[in-house]
Amino acid sequence: MAVTLVVEGAEARQFVYRASQLAELAAYLHALTHPEHHRGSRDLISSALIELPPSLLSRIRLWSPMWGVQRARFLFPLDLSSDVSFDQELQGVVDYPPDLFLETSAKCIIETLRDYSAQFPETRERLRNDLLTHTKRLSRERSEIATRILDDPDGCRKEIADILADAGTQPHFRRQWSAIKPRLAGEVMLRQRELQIRGGISIADTSDTARTYNDPTRVVFDKLYHAFASVKEESVVGVPSIWSAPHFVVKHVSGMPIVVQYPLHQAGPISFDLIAHRLEALNDPMRVKICYHILREPRATIDLAAQLNTSEAQISRNLRKLREAGLVIGERDGRVVRYRMNTDAVRRLGADFMDTLLH
Structure with a gap:
């Protein structure tokens, strides 16, 4: 599964990179309400939970679906403007079109990619029924905010904007934003160049998981769902982020620029194919036994064959599978090749699997 952006025919002016205080705040709120997704930010999350007023934390948690798994489109740049203040971004939340707000909120609350179009009576009724039916099965809190959104969408937009304004002016977030803003600005300059x-x-x-293809020229991002968009028709805003890691977010709403929010980090999630390859390589008793022995000390094929009472050819075949998956490293010593475990790859397998799913 993948998200495909066709870039053929698009002009450079249709791509804009910008740091967004609102988008970074949304990533920050996501980390606070979904700490299990952000292992690398535990200390910062803990300090935020201590510093933020309990009443604000309650409001943040109540409206957590907006900055949850789906992440509401109104939390990202709404146009190609490169110089937008935080107050202007918040005003964009208040002024977000009511029909789009209803569609976006439904996807966030139900956590689905189902296509709703609230501007049409028949789909608006389906949206209303889905919201009321699904949220009753999810939780009382989600059912409550779904009902409020349906009854008073204007008031809800204002309430969400107020929460964002309060959170964005708290000392804890302001310190974080001041610290990371120069790095984000440098990234924007690099990407624009x-x-x-x-x-x-x-x-x-x-x-790190993107692939490029020709005819037409396109970029394919590894994701857990399928989507297709043409930059020539829509334009793109690239939004670098510190807090969003390990998530890579692509938002596509008709009539608005495509948003690509990407984390700045040293090593990103590896591909789904490599994760599957590694898990498959370890799904064999003989290979697990080989790993057991070479983890303790590097061994040659002949040593492993003797230890495991099998042929060298059988050992070689299994070592090849482990090498292809990046789990075993061969090191030549004269005429002998000894094999050792890639302990970093094995140690990170569970974390890589989680990060790739969250990407």
């Missing part, structure tokens, strides 16, 4: 040199295809650099 790459855009001028290489064109729209350079957006592939925002994800």
Whole structure:
């Protein structure tokens, strides 16, 4: 499954990179309400939970679906403007079109990618029924905010904007934003320069799992759902983020720029294919036994064959599977090749699996 952005025919002016205080705040709130997704931010999350007023934390948690798994579209840049203040971003939340607010909220609360179009009576009724039916099965809190959104969408937009304003002006977030803003600004400059040199295809650099193809020229991001968009028709805003890691977010709403929010980190999630390859490689008793022995000390094929009472050919076949998955490393010592475990890859397998699912 993948998200495909067709960049063929798009002009450089249709790509904009910008740091967004609102988008970073949304990523921050997501980390606070979904700490299990952000193992690398535990200390910062703990300090935030201590510093933030309990009443504000309660409001943040009540409206957590808006900055949850789906992340509401109104939390990201709404146009290609490169110089937008935090107050202007908050006003964009208040002014977000009512029909789009209803559609976005439904997807966030139900956590589905189902296509709703609230502007049409028949789909608006389906949306209302889905919200009321599904949220009753989810939780009382989600049922409550779903009812409120249906009854008073204008008031809810204002309430969400007020929560964002309160959270964004708290000392804890302001310290974090002041610390990371220069890094985000530097990233924006780098990406804009790459855009001028290489064109729209350079957006592939925002994800370690992205692949590029020709005819038409396109970038394919590894995701857990399918989506397709043409930059020539929609334009793109790239939003670097510190707090969003390990999530890579692509938001596509008709009539608005495509948003790509990507985390700045040293090593991103590895591909689903490699994760599956590694799990498959370890799904064999003989290979697990080989791992057991070479973890303790590097061994040659002949040693492993003797230890496991099997042929060298059988050992070689299994070692090849483990090497191809990046779990075993061969080191030549004269005429002998000894094999050892790639302990970092094995140790991180569970974490990589989680990060790739969250990506």
